[in-house]
Amino acid sequence: MPPGELLPLAALASGRGSNFQALQDACARGAIPARVAAVVSDNPRAPALERARAQGVPAVVVERKDYASRAAFDTALADAALAAGARLVCLAGFMRVLSPVFLERFGGMVINIHPSLLPAFPGLDAQKQALDYGVKVAGCTVHFVDAGVDTGPIILQACVPVEPDDTVETLSARILEQEHRLYPKAVALIAAGKVAPPAAGRVARVTAL
Ligand code: GRF
Numbered sequence: 001m002p003p004g005e006l007l008p009l010a011a012l013a014s015g016r017g018s019n020f021q022a023l024q025d026a027c028a029r030g031a032i033p034a035r036v037a038a039v040v041s042d043n044p045r046a047p048a049l050e051r052a053r054a055q056g057v058p059a060v061v062v063e064r065k066d067y068a069s070r071a072a073f074d075t076a077l078a079d080a081a082l083a084a085g086a087r088l089v090c091l092a093g094f095m096r097v098l099s100p101v102f103l104e105r106f107g108g109m110v111i112n113i114h115p116s117l118l119p120a121f122p123g124l125d126a127q128k129q130a131l132d133y134g135v136k137v138a139g140c141t142v143h144f145v146d147a148g149v150d151t152g153p154i155i156l157q158a159c160v161p162v163e164p165d166d167t168v169e170t171l172s173a174r175i176l177e178q179e180h181r182l183y184p185k186a187v188a189l190i191a192a193g194k195v196a197p198p199a200a201g202r203v204a205r206v207t208a209l
Contacts, residue, residue, distance in 0.1 A: 007191040008037040010086035012077070012094040017048025018176065019092035019113055019183050024055055026184035033191045038084035040077060042096060058084055064096070071101045078105040088190060090183065091145065100147050108197030110145040111190070113183050115175045117141060117157055122150035127172045130162065138162050138171060140179045142186040144197050144204060153204035155186045155195055 006027070011020040020039055026032045039052035040060045052059040060080045067073035077098075081089055082105065091098075091112040103110055116126035118141040121133070130138045139159035146152040158178040162171060189195045194207040 005033070007034040007088055007187070008085045009034055009088040009090050009187065010038045010040055010081035010084055011036055011048070011052075011090050011092045012040050012081070013046055013048035013092045014041060014043045014095040015046055015048065015093045017046065017051045017092065019090075019179055020048050021051055022180035022183055023090060023092070023187060024051075024057060026187075028055075032184050032188040034088075034187050037086045038081065040080045040084075042077075042094070048092070060084070070099055074099050074102040075105075078102045081106075088187070089145075090187065092183070097149055098145065103145060103147065108144060109190070111142055111155065111186060112145050112150070112152070113179055113186075114141050114143070114150045115172065115179065116150075117159060118143060118150055118154060125168075127175060128168050131166060131168060131171060136162050138175060140175050140182055142182055146200075153198050153202065155189065155204050155206060156182050158182045 013020050024036045027035050036057050038058040038060055039048055041049050042062060042064055044061045049059040062076050062080050064073050067076060089106055089110040116130060117139040121129040137159050139157055141157045142155045144152040160174045160178055189206060195204055198204050
C-alpha cells in the first residue's frame with residue numbers, strides 16, 4: 001500500500017465475531033494501516049453483524065439458500081466484498097469452505113485464522129482435538145487460504161501452554177486472546193507489503209515489520 005493509504009478489508013464471519021472486533025479495534029485506533037470495509041455473513045443471526053452495525057461498518061448477509069449452486073453463492077459472496085471495496089478478505093469464524101471461484105476474485109488475498117498450530121488439528125473443534133491428543137503446547141495460525149481446509153501458506157503463529165486442568169473452554173479462551181493479537185499483526189504485514197500470497201506450493205516469506 002502507498003504510505004498513508006489504508007488497505008480495505010472485508011471480514012467474513014458466521015458467528016460471534018470477536019476476531020472481526022479485534023481487527024476493527026486495531027483499525028479504529030490506527031494501530032494497523034487498514035480499514036474494515038464490510039462484514040459479510042452467511043448467517044443473518046450472526047452476532048458479528050450486530051457488532052458491525054453498532055460500529056458503523058456495513059453489514060451484508062449472503063445466504064446459501066438463496067443460490068442454486070455453491071459457485072453462484074461464492075460469486076455472490078465475492079461480489080459483496082468487492083462492492084464494499086475490499087482488497088483483502090479476512091475469514092473470521094466463517095464456517096464454509098470457499099471454492100476457487102471465490103479465491104480467484106481476490107488474487108490470493110484471502111486469509112484465515114485457525115485456533116491450532118497448523119498443520120496440526122485442522123477443521124472443526126481444533127481446541128478439543130488438541131486436548132484429546134494430549135499436546136502440551138497449543139496456539140493459533142493465520143494463513144493464506146487455498147482450496148483445502150486450513151491448508152494454505154502460514155503467515156504467523158502464536159503458542160500458548162496447555163495446562164493440566166484445561167477444559168475446551170479455558171484452552172479456547174487462552175488461544176482466543178492470542179488470536180486477537182495475531183490477526184491484526186498479520187493484516188499489518190500484508191498492508192505493509194511484508195508478506196504476499198506465494199505461488200502455489202511455496203511457503204510464505206515474511207519480512208519483519
Ligand atoms: C475463532 O476461534 C477462529 O480461530 C475460528 O473460529 C473462531 C471464531 O471466533 N476460525 P469469532 O467469531 O471471531 O469470535
